[in-house]
Structure formats: C-alpha cells, structure tokens
Amino acid sequence: EVQLVESGGDLVQPGGSLRLSCAASGFSLNTYWTHWVRQAPGKGLEWVARMNSEGASISHADAVKGRFTISRDNAKNTFFLQMGSLRADDTAVYYCAISRFSTSSLDSWGQGTLVSVSP
C-alpha cells in the first residue's frame, strides 16, 4: 500500500525554523516528483514546492522562496521541507504529496502535519 507520513509539525515562534519530513512506504520514491502543499486554517490549498525525481529541478512558490527549501533522500525514501524565517501567515497544515512525471497530478497525499507560528 502506498503511504506517505509527515512529521515535524510544531508550535514555533516567529523568525524560527522547522524541518518537516515525509516518509514514503510501500513503494520506491526515486521515480516520483515530490511536493509540499499547505492549507491555512479555514482556507484553500496552496502549493508550496516541488522537486523532480533526480533532485535537479526544484521550484518554490513565491510566498516561500528564499525561506523554505525542499530536499529528498531517496536512499531513506524520505523527503523534507526546511522552513526558516517563519511568519504567522505560514501557520497551516502541511501536506506532502507525490506525482509522476507522465501526469504531473498529485496522486497520493500524506495526512498532514500542523505548523503553528505564534509568539
């Protein structure tokens, strides 16, 4: 069974840092593109970042560019979101997701992890 499990969400002060992890099981991550998507309380979905299967092509949404970095460790079947200079408007549930190059849709999603940024 394909499964993605996020971890690392926490309460953090403004200006702080956090690293989210997404562990994949039931399949090999190394042929998939990896993504992070967030959802602020009561709001819609916001795509955050993606990385291709080789790790050579990376994109980040303008709202997080320069503050967040997506990365992956195919050997550990895990990918990450390093978050820095956190602000109150980064408060959200963060979902990890995967896509295939052939379709580019977000085929499978984790259950989400909550990041709260507050003094």
Added chain:
Amino acid sequence: DIQMTQSPSSLSASLGDRVTITCRASEDISTYLHWYQQRPGKAPKLLIFAASNLQSGVPSRFSGSGSGTDFTLTISSLQPEDFATYYCQQSYSALYTFGPGTKLEIK
C-alpha cells in the same frame, strides 16, 4: 504566475442531482489540469488528472472536460459522500497553482 478561478464558490444540491463546477486558467494550460476532492479534516484526493482522465478507484459518476483555459468537473448523480470541497490545480507552469475551491453542500 498562472491564476486559477472556480465557479461557483459554493453550491447547494440534492442527492441524485447533476452538478457542474467550472475552472478557468489565466492563460492556456493545455490539459495540465487536475481535480481534487477534500472532505473536512482529510487530505485531498485526486479525482481527475489531465483534464479528463478518471483516477483509478474513483466512481464513474465523476467526469472532467476541457482544454486551454476552460475546464469543467461534472458529478452525474450526487451521492452522500460527494458533499465536500473541490479544487482544480494546474501543472503547466513550474509554479503549480490551485483554484480557490468550490464547496458542495446538501440542500
């Protein structure tokens, strides 16, 4: 960035109704358009990929169409489990974007 809009933003319908949700892109995205369903407190679920392709395991009452800038998601006969929020998403540009969502409620 490519902007996505959806209409309506909310919709009330009855069991058995046929409903259509529209998504529009700010520029031509070919068929790089996908639809997701999100129930309260749950992760989104892929329904339709590449504008018109039904994801494995998704009931056939869901269908998608469109290309270029205008797309539709149709549910042919509403079931209780279909009352949820629906999002479109483009993957044409390197910076993916979602529509604002359409909340489907029971009338």
